[in-house]
Amino acid sequence: MTTEQNVRHFQDELEQLKARLLAMGGLAEDRVRTAMRGLTEGDQAALDRVITGDDAINQLHVEIDDRCVKLLALHQPMAIDLRAIVSAVKINNDLERVGDLAVNIAEAAARYMTHVPVKPLIDIPRMAVIAQEMLRDALDAYVRRDLSMAGNVLNRDDEVDALKTLVFKELLGYMQRDKTTVAASLDLILISRHLERIGDHATNVAEDVIFMVSARDVRHQVEESKF
Amino acid sequence: MTTEQNVRHFQDELEQLKARLLAMGGLAEDRVRTAMRGLTEGDQAALDRVITGDDAINQLHVEIDDRCVKLLALHQPMAIDLRAIVSAVKINNDLERVGDLAVNIAEAAARYMTHVPVKPLIDIPRMAVIAQEMLRDALDAYVRRDLSMAGNVLNRDDEVDALKTLVFKELLGYMQRDKTTVAASLDLILISRHLERIGDHATNVAEDVIFMVSARDVRHQVEESKF
Numbered sequence: 001m002t003t004e005q006n007v008r009h010f011q012d013e014l015e016q017l018k019a020r021l022l023a024m025g026g027l028a029e030d031r032v033r034t035a036m037r038g039l040t041e042g043d044q045a046a047l048d049r050v051i052t053g054d055d056a057i058n059q060l061h062v063e064i065d066d067r068c069v070k071l072l073a074l075h076q077p078m079a080i081d082l083r084a085i086v087s088a089v090k091i092n093n094d095l096e097r098v099g100d101l102a103v104n105i106a107e108a109a110a111r112y113m114t115h116v117p118v119k120p121l122i123d124i125p126r127m128a129v130i131a132q133e134m135l136r137d138a139l140d141a142y143v144r145r146d147l148s149m150a151g152n153v154l155n156r157d158d159e160v161d162a163l164k165t166l167v168f169k170e171l172l173g174y175m176q177r178d179k180t181t182v183a184a185s186l187d188l189i190l191i192s193r194h195l196e197r198i199g200d201h202a203t204n205v206a207e208d209v210i211f212m213v214s215a216r217d218v219r220h221q222v223e224e225s226k227f
Numbered sequence: 228m229t230t231e232q233n234v235r236h237f238q239d240e241l242e243q244l245k246a247r248l249l250a251m252g253g254l255a256e257d258r259v260r261t262a263m264r265g266l267t268e269g270d271q272a273a274l275d276r277v278i279t280g281d282d283a284i285n286q287l288h289v290e291i292d293d294r295c296v297k298l299l300a301l302h303q304p305m306a307i308d309l310r311a312i313v314s315a316v317k318i319n320n321d322l323e324r325v326g327d328l329a330v331n332i333a334e335a336a337a338r339y340m341t342h343v344p345v346k347p348l349i350d351i352p353r354m355a356v357i358a359q360e361m362l363r364d365a366l367d368a369y370v371r372r373d374l375s376m377a378g379n380v381l382n383r384d385d386e387v388d389a390l391k392t393l394v395f396k397e398l399l400g401y402m403q404r405d406k407t408t409v410a411a412s413l414d415l416i417l418i419s420r421h422l423e424r425i426g427d428h429a430t431n432v433a434e435d436v437i438f439m440v441s442a443r444d445v446r447h448q449v450e451e452s453k454f
Contacts, residue, residue: 078300086313093320175409176410178406182402
């Protein structure tokens with residue numbers, strides 16, 4: 001290949017990597033959505049699908065890691081392209097964890113369904129919506145290399161944390177007043193913790209975008225000596 | 228530099244990267260140990276130190292990421308060295324999370340200390356010991372590139388999970404029998420979840436070691452086309 005062909009090939013590969021990361025994000029988000037639907041609609045079949053079916057996301061996780069290593073080995077990218085690939089490795093990990101958390105949510109939801117419901121579910125589905133929006137925005141920020149979009153994701157993490165604290169206090173109150181609500185309340189508390197962690201993973205992705213675009217101190221040190 | 232000097236320089240840098248990762252692991256483990264001591268000895272000052280003092284680990288996290296990016300940019304490593312650096316990026320992330328989990332443990336322990344204790348703490352400190360051993364062994368496996376050591380870490384994760392289930396059932400029983408134990412029991416359940424996640428991070432590190440040493444399918448594809 002000529003150098004020009006090689007550069008074009010590399011940029012194509014980088015676009016494919018982005019597309020695969022978005023696909024991974026889509027799978028992870030879909031699993032969270034299905035687990036939450038299982039919880040809110042009492043749909044055991046939906047929960048079972050989340051609990052048993054982690055293969056597609058695991059395969060994609062391995063595929064993306066492999067793509068990153070190959071891109072590094074074959075193209076020896078520099079500067080922002082290099083950081084984009086290193087960030088992809090980290091983001092890939094975060095997305096796999098989100099998939100695992102969907103399983104944790106589905107497991108707790110399946111237990112919750114065996115108890116008398118303690119309260120109408122409002123704040124917990126709200127947490128799920130925000131956490132999923134954060135995740136989607138963080139991935140969009142990665143694809144567009146958009147710093148301000150990444151910054152917005154960081155700001156929203158406080159909303160999720162505030163809802164988690166609200167849910168915790170409310171459910172602790174139920175448990176302390178009426179011990180027959182203990183097991184069910186506990187499952188909801190655990191679900192809210194899992195959702196909080198999904199928000200944390202979205203935050204990690206946003207931080208990776210900031211690292212990728214602004215390069216912090218790395219840029220100066222590497223670029224001064226190398227470029 | 229001559230090629231030989233360059234290779235030696237690269238190997239020196241790789242050794243330094245390993246040393247910094249071990250230092251990061253040491254900091255993370257120390258924080259978990261301090262949080263657990265705070266819990267078992269009712270030592271509020273120890274808990275406060277964990278809750279406030281995350282700077283060293285955050286700085287090292289940034290430093291290690293920067294080292295990885297620089298090594299990739301300046302030396303364009305191949306095969307196992309390349310995978311070792313990609314793995315270092317992931318392991319670095321896992322270790323930072325362990326540091327965050329130590330904060331979560333300390334926060335729950337500080338709340339726990341405001342309640343009447345529900346039970347003598349035996350299983351939870353045991354979980355902490357196993358999780359920390361797993362983490363240490365996983366890092367040793369990384370430094371030594373030792374597949375069987377990494378495999379042993381994976382096997383131990385079941386011990387941690389079994390203890391978590393035991394703790395959960397026991398504390399759920401307390402809460403259901405006596406509602407005055409609810410708040411304290413809940414904190415212990417959350418602490419056991421945080422310890423379980425430290426075990427999960429050790430498992431991730433061990434999986435990264437297996438990826439690095441055995442290279443799965445990456446090795447064949449990259450090495451056949453490139454070497």
